[in-house]
Amino acid sequence: MIRAVIAALVLALSLPLAAQQNMPPAPYAYRQLDDPAQEAKAQELMETLRCLKCQSQSIADSDAPMAGDMRHQVRLRIAAGEEPEAIRAWLMQRYGDYVSYKPEVSATTWPLFAVPLLLALVAGALLLRRFRRRA
Template identity: 60%
Template sequence: MIRRLLPLLLPAFLIAAAPASMADVQLKDARAEAQAKALMETLRCLVCQGQSIADSDADMARDMRSLVRQRIAAGETPEQVRGWLVERYGDYVSYDPPFSGATAALWFTPLLLLVGGIAVARLSFRRRRG
């Protein structure tokens, strides 16, 4: 029974392992590789969250690098690849998410924290003077 299933399962195992093993294999076309690397620098690793997929060692980042290279090699533009990844993983995958109702907190929270910090500092200095 196992001997009959082995020829059927072996290709599935090889296919499943292929994206991770090809993740760091550079494209032959230097221009396409430069586009892929530039795009990878602007995409957030969803596991690490603080690193781009170009810098991360996480398995998911490796898979995402492989997907970026495969799609660039297939002739897609970096904008099309970014659009596909955003559609698949959401706006959070991009370091520069578009402004919308869902991402408003990402845009305004740093500003609100800055204003709040200035207000706390001013109140603290006023209390010390008076």
């Protein structure tokens, strides 16, 4: 009896996952825009956005369903006349700073820019001090 309940529970919990994989891709996930200038803008933007599932590929290169959905959103918004930087800001607001390959200095990311500079200054000071002692 317990095995049947556990099997039913596992089946019930796994059905939503199986359904997600069988959904068709978004219309503009694999179809380019009709206007070559708009498609070029979209492609340029998509190459600077990180796939959140793959993490090492841009959404332009990834075959992950989530990357397809993001490509669809980028192309729709470009076709609607939005500027690429506004789309990037929307995606960063929605998914976080990690989605962009072009990081911006903000209240949460400034340590990423400051720590390497501080480490270089400390290393330079230590080397200078060591060379002065030898001379």
